[in-house]
Amino acid sequence: xxxxxxxxxxxxxxxxxxxxxxxxxxxxxxxxxxxxxxxxxxxxxxxxxxxxxxxxxxxxxxxxxxxxxxxxxxxxxxxxxxxxxxxxxxxxxxxxxxxxxxxxxxxxxxxxxxxxxxxxxxxxxxxxxxxxxxxxxxxxxxxxxxxxxxxxxxxxxxxxxxxxxxxxxxxxxxxxxxxxxxxxxxxxxxxxxxxxxxxxxxxxxxxxxxxxxxxxxxxxxxxxxxxxxxxxxxxxxxxxxxxxxxxxxxxxxxxxxxxxxxxxxxxxxxxxxxxxxxxxxxxxxxxxxxxxxxxxxxxxxxxxxxxxxxxxxxxxxxxxxxxxxxxxxxxxxxxxxxxxxxxxxxxxxxxxxxxxxxxxxxxxxxxxxxxxxxxxxxxxxxxxxxxxxxxxxxxxxxxxxxxxxxxxxxxxxxxxxxxxxxxxxxxxxxxxxxxxxxxxxxxxxxxxxxxxxxxxxxxxxxxxxxxxxxxxxxxxxxxxxxxxxxxxxxxxxxxxxxxxxxxxxxxxxxxxxxxxxxxxxxxxxxxxxxxxxxxxxxxxxxxxxxxxxxxxxxxxxxxxxxxxxxxxxxxxxxxxxxxxxxxxxxxxxxxxxxxxxxxxxxxxxxxxxxxxxxxxxxxxxxxxxxxxxxxxxxxxxxxxxxxxxxxxxxxxxxxxxxxxxxxxxxxxxxxxxxxxxxxxxxxxxxxxxxxxxxxxxxxxxxxxxxxxxxxxxxxxxxxxxxxxxxxxxxxxxxxxxxxxxxx
Ligand code: BGC
Numbered sequence: 202x203x204x205x206x207x208x209x210x211x212x213x214x215x216x217x218x219x220x221x222x223x224x225x226x227x228x229x230x231x232x233x234x235x236x237x238x239x240x241x242x243x244x245x246x247x248x249x250x251x252x253x254x255x256x257x258x259x260x261x262x263x264x265x266x267x268x269x270x271x272x273x274x275x276x277x278x279x280x281x282x283x284x285x286x287x288x289x290x291x292x293x294x295x296x297x298x299x300x301x302x303x304x305x306x307x308x309x310x311x312x313x314x315x316x317x318x319x320x321x322x323x324x325x326x327x328x329x330x331x332x333x334x335x336x337x338x339x340x341x342x343x344x345x346x347x348x349x350x351x352x353x354x355x356x357x358x359x360x361x362x363x364x365x366x367x368x369x370x371x372x373x374x375x376x377x378x379x380x381x382x383x384x385x386x387x388x389x390x391x392x393x394x395x396x397x398x399x400x401x402x403x404x405x406x407x408x409x410x411x412x413x414x415x416x417x418x419x420x421x422x423x424x425x426x427x428x429x430x431x432x433x434x435x436x437x438x439x440x441x442x443x444x445x446x447x448x449x450x451x452x453x454x455x456x457x458x459x460x461x462x463x464x465x466x467x468x469x470x471x472x473x474x475x476x477x478x479x480x481x482x483x484x485x486x487x488x489x490x491x492x493x494x495x496x497x498x499x500x501x502x503x504x505x506x507x508x509x510x511x512x513x514x515x516x517x518x519x520x521x522x523x524x525x526x527x528x529x530x531x532x533x534x535x536x537x538x539x540x541x542x543x544x545x546x547x548x549x550x551x552x553x554x555x556x557x558x559x560x561x562x563x564x565x566x567x568x569x570x571x572x573x574x575x576x577x578x579x580x581x582x583x584x585x586x587x588x589x590x591x592x593x594x595x596x597x598x599x600x601x602x603x604x605x606x607x608x609x610x611x612x613x614x615x616x617x618x619x620x621x622x623x624x625x626x627x628x629x630x631x632x633x634x635x636x637x638x639x640x641x642x643x644x645x646x647x648x649x650x651x652x653x654x655x656x657x658x659x660x661x662x663x664x665x666x667x668x669x670x671x672x673x674x675x676x677x678x679x680x681x682x683x684x685x686x687x688x689x690x691x692x693x694x695x696x697x698x699x700x701x702x703x704x705x706x707x708x709x710x711x712x713x714x715x716x717x718x719x720x721x722x723x724x725x726x727x728x729x730x731x732x733x734x735x736x737x738x739x740x741x742x743x744x745x746x747x748x749x750x751x752x753x754x755x756x757x758x759x760x761x762x763x764x765x766x767x768x769x770x771x772x773x774x775x776x777x778x779x780x781x782x783x784x785x786x787x788x789x790x791x792x793x794x795x796x797x798x799x800x801x802x803x804x805x806x807x808x809x810x811x812x813x814x815x816x817x818x819x820x821x822x823x824x825x826x827x828x829x830x831x832x833x834x835x836x837x838x839x840x841x842x843x844x845x846x847x848x849x850x851x852x853x854x855x856x857x858x859x860x861x862x863x864x865x866x867x868x869x870x871x872x873x874x875x876x877x878x879x880x881x882x883x884x885x886x887x888x889x890x891x892x893x894x895x896x897x898x899x900x901x902x903x904x905x906x907x908x909x910x911x912x913x914x915x916x917x918x919x920x921x922x923x924x925x926x927x928x929x930x931x932x933x934x935x936x937x938x939x940x941x942x943x944x
């Protein structure tokens with residue numbers, strides 16, 4: 202029930218505090234561990250069923266919605282018990298069921314500054330994807346899980362996995378690149394890492410929420426086969442790998458129905474085809490109906506109870522919504538709580554291991570920095586031979602940029618470009634973490650004269666660069682939820698800055714801080730380029746380690762860098778007509794009622810990312826899977842053993858003179874009759890090799906990765922015929938090839 206007015210709210214707060222006291226006493230007396238379902242040897246389903254049997258209808262309904270969020274829904278007075286995260290669901294103390302405290306946690310726990318706490322900012326999710334390292338992804342999730350628990354949360358809202366179909370999407374940094382197998386396996390590892398810490402993991406935004414423009418109104422049109430083989434496959438693999446307990450349905454419509462009331466997505470695919478046992482929660486204000494959404498398989502409404510409150514109760518009482526449907530929603534939530542262990546192992550608030558977290562952040566940043574260009578072995582720099590360095594770029598003296606929106610992690614001490622402590626984070630502000638490239642470079646080259654120029658005046662920056670042995674430019678492209686980029690060009694005249702500095706000093710190194718690809722009109726004028734992404738709490742130290750060779754780069758692009766926007770499947774992003782704007786204060790009412798749809802048609806279908814450029818024969822700036830190292834690798838001895846799970850074996854040799862790690866990639870082409878793009882990634886392995894060392898690598902291929910989705914049979918189908926297997930260090934450098942016949 203919506204409530205307005207401060208005095209009413211105050212009265213409710215007092216009543217609710219009293220109620221909490223009474224309930225806490227009742228809790229203490231009820232002995233949470235003395236229920237039949239407290240027996241941890243029973244299955245999560247058995248335990249959940251026992252609880253459901255004991256619940257009143259009011260208790261059931263209370264589990265099916267959040268308690269409100271200012272500006273997005275009415276607020277419940279009970280929200281004062283929220284831990285400060287994006288979502289709070291009341292518990293049922295008499296049955297020993299704790300509240301669910303949800304926090305956004307894409308690259309670290311959100312809002313910690315606002316709540317007087319501390320969180321580590323990991324490199325952005327897209328950076329983790331660039332590591333191609335399942336162990337690193339697991340560590341990424343585990344760190345987030347530990348910090349969530351220490352802050353009193355038992356559910357994460359991270360796990361963004363929308364494929365980068367549209368690289369100008371302002372949330373590209375929150376996602377895991379353009380390939381469904383890479384993204385799916387990585388999110389699976391992140392989720393495993395989180396859930397092992399007894400927090401519910403959530404994969405989002407289901408599905409096809411690939412642009413931010415008009416996200417509450419857009420209707421995405423795509424054919425089923427293309428959807429199942431691209432964006433949905435990423436979710437399918439992520440869930441299969443991890444048993445993540447929650448899936449967040451997205452804001453947009455898909456083929457006519459809103460994702461959060463889309464029976465095809467929620468029931469037919471997610472719950473039936475994929476046998477998903479967890480629960481579906483809406484994105485914040487993503488619900489648009491009650492009976493339709495419930496029947497379609499939407500289990501839980503966030504952040505409030507516009508549809509799943511009193512109206513749902515009445516609908517159950519009148520038989521409009523079957524009681525069994527509500528029981529299923531409730532069962533799914535309870536079984537997820539038991540399955541992830543948050544009832545048996547509730548969060549313990551505590552001080553997080555700050556130093557340990559920073560070490561993990563730095564290590565993963567080192568593993569995810571991609572060396573895109575390195576002419577004449579310009580990098581690594583040898584500090585003993587360099588007398589002067591010009592460090593150039595906006596705020597490169599104090600910090601590195603981070604990704605905005607609900608993923609935003611608060612920097613310790615506030616935004617680095619404001620006086621310490623004054624720089625609170627605000628929605629869609631550029632937030633700079635206090636990890637200073639200038640300081641990190643000075644630390645690596647203590648005997649060199651390291652000078653800084655912000656680049657505001659390109660001529661002055663070029664003059665400084667001319668006097669230095671090396672110029673290092675830190676360029677950035679900020680992005681955030683709630684917006685898309687107008688273009689992939691670096692903003693604020695940085696292209697001009699780079700061109701002028703490069704003309705003044707042929708030894709110019711560019712470090713890009715971005716959430717996705719940028720265009721590089723100056724690519725031929727500079728000698729070295731590093732893609733550092735949004736590099737997290739220890740980004741500067743990690744990048745300096747790469748620049749000076751303490752870390753040998755081993756990351757590969759999880760997204761193609763196109764030459765220009767004109768080469769994208771959609772040269773411009775379709776924007777919503779003006780009438781669909783939701784900016785006013787009561788906007789949530791209009792969003793809930795459903796904004797008029799506008800159409801986006803993904804007629805590129807399954808051809809996302811490299812599959813598009815391959816099929817259309819479009820040359821790219823840097824291909825998917827590409828990344829250099831300070832050493833070199835060679836590939837030999839390919840053999841493919843056909844069978845149910847084809848086994849691809851080959852040898853990788855480190856042919857250079859320093860140790861490194863190579864991401865060896867395996868692609869397949871399907872028989873012509875499958876009518877698929879020229880190739881798809883089907884597996885990979887990241888191998889550590891000392892100088893001169895060789896290792897035999899075996900990659901076993903899941904037959905689904907070689908299949909097409911047959912819509913008539915509603916299943917994956919391996920088309921009998923000749924399959925080409927290609928192995929190498931990037932999607933465009935596949936030196937080993939072999940064909941085998943599969944049936
Ligand atoms: C975002 C979700 C986020 C939620 C809660 C929404 O605006 O799309 O990703 O989890 O807010 O903050």
